[in-house]
């Protein structure tokens with residue numbers, strides 16, 4: 254068994270956007286390519302159903318979309334095992350066993366689940382048990398693959414914390430069985446949580462404020478045009494604010510020196526551009542035009558790879574099938590170990 258194992262994934266409830274890209278996908282590709290890890294990437298369709306039980310077709314469609322986004326950014330089935338959660342029945346088995354080790358009160362305290370419940374209109378009349386307990390299923394996902402490292406956005410930290418508690422409790426009751434995972438979050442706070450184009454702290458489908466990896470050139474340009482900037486920067490001469498200004502936040506994340514020399518050679522780098530805006534004398538139109546160029550340069554190769562893979566959905570499904578079979582072998586071994594530890598190995 255390799256000592257460095259990565260497990261992470263996404264719910265297939267929509268296309269992935271640039272927030273996913275800078276917050277997580279980019280890092281995953283880097284870790285995958287470092288050759289230092291065995292990498293498992295899971296499309297969490299079963300978790301997706303915990304708040305989409307009545308729209309299974311939405312989850313199903315997005316399994317393919319997310320897989321395309323993965324391949325488009327450079328996740329590579331030759332280097333990573335990419336698989337579908339629901340195809341690994343052992344994960345539900347582990348979830349059932351772990352649920353004995355978690356109290357209702359502890360689940361109620363999970364801040365991410367709490368926020369999600371508050372935000373969901375459809376949960377006003379009651380929260381599905383499956384949704385409420387998804388942190389336990391996430392612990393199953395992580396431990397089934399003996400993951401040591403779980404690269405996630407910071408909203409997922411409470412899940413890793415709960416997983417660690419489950420591992421600790423399991424091992425202290427049944428003996429050393431499960432591997433203790435560690436979260437890995439983006440070091441850079443801006444990258445960890447890219448705001449929406451409207452300045453909302455969260456970028457997402459339901460907020461209608463995201464730029465998707467699959468957006469075409471005109472869509473990106475139109476979205477950049479509508480982006481919020483500093484509302485007090487009314488005239489070009491006015492001093493501007495760059496700190497809660499999504500256009501500048503995006504530039505600070507995406508604009509590289511080569512973008513400046515290619516599209517805006519009056520400035521060497523982000524710091525020079527931001528300083529001018531703050532002093533006054535730099536208009537929003539010019540800055541947005543530059544941001545559009547930067548995003549187009551960044552997203553074009555991703556979109557082109559995506560379009561190439563889109564032509565061959567059979568290849569994607571075959572890749573997912575093989576990935577799921579490989580993942581299942583690993584999860585089955587862990588489940589055997591778990592059952593043995595819990596004295597459920599009657600016929601061995």
Ligand code: TRP
Pocket residue numbers: 260261262263264297300390391394395403405409
């Ligand atoms: N909760 C994650 C999301 O919302 C998806 C997920 C499911 C996951 N199981 C996981 C992430 C295990 C990391 C590890 O996208």
